[in-house]
Amino acid sequence: MSRERIYTKAGDDGTTGLFYGGRVRKDSELPTAYGSVDEAQAVLGIARAAAGAGSPIDALLVPIMRDLYVLMAELATLPENRSKLQPGMSAVTADMVSALEATIDRLDQEFTHPTEFVVPGGDVVAAHLDLGRTVVRRAERHALVAAEAPSQVVPYLNRLSDLLWTMARWHEGTSLIAKERDAR
Numbered sequence: 001m002s003r004e005r006i007y008t009k010a011g012d013d014g015t016t017g018l019f020y021g022g023r024v025r026k027d028s029e030l031p032t033a034y035g036s037v038d039e040a041q042a043v044l045g046i047a048r049a050a051a052g053a054g055s056p057i058d059a060l061l062v063p064i065m066r067d068l069y070v071l072m073a074e075l076a077t078l079p080e081n082r083s084k085l086q087p088g089m090s091a092v093t094a095d096m097v098s099a100l101e102a103t104i105d106r107l108d109q110e111f112t113h114p115t116e117f118v119v120p121g122g123d124v125v126a127a128h129l130d131l132g133r134t135v136v137r138r139a140e141r142h143a144l145v146a147a148e149a150p151s152q153v154v155p156y157l158n159r160l161s162d163l164l165w166t167m168a169r170w171h172e173g174t175s176l177i178a179k180e181r182d183a184r
Contacts, residue, residue: 020081033146034075036139047128090153100159122172129168
């Protein structure tokens, strides 16, 4: 039995196939948007690797990275086919956005906010999270034209960038819990 090849050559003409059919140029708004999300996911993978398997950062990032597959599915679908998407499986839901907000609120209680602009690089993991935040912000800008309301893609990316900032500050050791522990 032979394996299916990784390459198809179908994109050699500068187009790409979309979820539920159709082809568009690789530089059009849909591939640009889901490509930015794909890049963000890869950067978050670097943050996971730096934090280590089983770490609190790993536990926070894995579900988010799975959510990003949902975002990419939605962004890889022509508007006329979006009615075929399934909430939470291939379309972003308001509950997915709310879950990010709950995580932000929980982590936000565990550290004191910086009183001035943060210079990235307090530690390697936080630096990767900050890089991820900037890539997510770019993905958000690209998604504006690719996922118009009522899509939840843009709100999800907006909250994700806030969460990544929060996670970076939390990880840098400005945690109130860490400060109390160190004071003892």
